[in-house]
Amino acid sequence: xxxxxxxxxxxxxxxxxxxxxxxxxxxxxxxxxxxxxxxxxxxxxxxxxxxxxxxxxxxxxxxxxxxxxxxxxxxxxxxxxxxxxxxxxxxxxxxxxxxxxxxxxxxxxxxxxxxxxxxxxxxxxxxxxxxxxxxxxxxxxxxxxxxxxxxxxxxx
Numbered sequence: 178x179x180x181x182x183x184x185x186x187x188x189x190x191x192x193x194x195x196x197x198x199x200x201x202x203x204x205x206x207x208x209x210x211x212x213x214x215x216x217x218x219x220x221x222x223x224x225x226x227x228x229x230x231x232x233x234x235x236x237x238x239x240x241x242x243x244x245x246x247x248x249x250x251x252x253x254x255x256x257x258x259x260x261x262x263x264x265x266x267x268x269x270x271x272x273x274x275x276x277x278x279x280x281x282x283x284x285x286x287x288x289x290x291x292x293x294x295x296x297x298x299x300x301x302x303x304x305x306x307x308x309x310x311x312x313x314x315x316x317x318x319x320x321x322x323x324x325x326x327x328x329x330x331x332x333x
Contacts, residue, residue, distance in 0.1 A: 180227055
C-alpha cells in the first residue's frame with residue numbers, strides 16, 4: 178500500500194482534473210473531505226494520505242471514470258540508443274501539449290475589451306476625435322457571429 182504526500186496527491190488529482198491548486202488539497206485535508214494523517218513530510222508537520230483514501234476521494238469526485246491512474250509522471254527513462262531517448266522526449270512533448278490544450282488555455286479567439294483598445298489609441302497619441310471614434314467603432318465591430326468582438330488567435 179502506497180502513501181502520498183500533499184505534493185504527490187496534488188499531482189494525481191491534477192492528472193485526474195480534479196484540482197489545479199495544491200492549496201485545495203490542503204483545504205480538503207483540513208476539512209476532512211480527503212482523509213489523511215498529520216505528521217508526514219520532512220519536518221513532520223505535513224500530511225500523509227493513504228492510497229485507498231485517495232482512490233476513494235477520486236471515485237467520489239469522478240464516479241463514472243473508467244480508469245484512474247495514480248502514477249502521474251514517468252519515473253525512469255530507460256537508457257538506450259539516441260533514438261530511444263528522443264522517442265521518450267517526443268512523448269513528453271506530446272503529453273505536455275495535450276495537457277496545455279485540455280485546459281483550454283487557447284480558446285481560439287482573442288476578445289477585445291474597449292478599455293484596452295482605448296489604451297492602445299492613447300498610446301498612439303491620436304488627438305483627432307473622429308479618427309479615435311472611427312478606430313474604436315471599427316475594431317469593436319469585428320464580431321463575426323460571436324457575442325463579443327475579437328479575432329482568431331491562429332490564422333490558417
